[in-house]
Amino acid sequence: MAEDTHAPRQPIQDLLGALHDKFGHNLKEAVDVSTAPLLEEIDLNSRIISAFQAALIKEYKEDAHKTGCAEILDEVFSDFAIAMYLNSIGLIVPARMSTRRAFELGVSVVYMWDMPQEYWGWKKCDQDLSFSTMVSHLNSSGYCEYIKQSSKGARGSCFCDQTNFQRLYRILSNTVHGKFADLPALAPERFSTITNGLLEHLQLIVETQNAVISLLFGRFSELEQKICTIFPQIKRT
Secondary structure (H helix, E strand, O other): OOOOOOOOOOOHHHHHHHHHHHHHHHHHHHOOOOOHHHHHHHHHHHHHHHHHHHHHHHHOOOOHHHHHHHHHHHHHHHHHHHHHHHHHOOOHHHHHHHHHHHHHHHHHHHHHHOOHHHHHHHHHOOOOOOHHHHHHHHOOHHHHHHHHHOOOOOOOOOOOOHHHHHHHHHHHHHHHOOOOOOOOOOOHHHHOOOOOOHHHHHHHHHHHHHHHHHHHHHHOHHHHHHHHHHOOOOOOO
């Protein structure tokens, strides 16, 4: 009979307490001079997304479809904040799941903004949204021309980098679908913020946030001055 390599069973309260202590220790180790800039950037990006939500709701408060789309940004804000916390305590897999959800929802805001039938189908009829379909639509010649002709659109060019969006989504989806080749080995090291590559995981959140923010600035360029006034540290080209 194979030797049992597991530790002796603990009372569930003790087990959960030990996990809580471990993750709390990770959190203390996670915030240092190397991670602080990325954590600050994630926080700033989340607040930018929240500012877009507030501005859009104020502008379109009489339009149920558009305010509904804007309110989705609350979920995006929350999911990115949760992802930052989960990575900081060493839970990489759920952090990536939360990041993917934020990414999908962020893209859906812009996708559904000009298509109320898609919004109401998603909101009231339990219709699913396809990430690839959304990104393809935002890169279609017809949509890009529509934006060019719109008085409140972007500066005459597509603002959804399809290659980059699909790359980020693939990384996040691989984790959700159970692939773990790019994760630390399934050992105690995976749950240590010192050895599990925390900087890389935080950077992935930043890249995903930047993709969402590029969409928001692109589609709602009329809000650029207002958002940049609130957050002068934003570097826009």
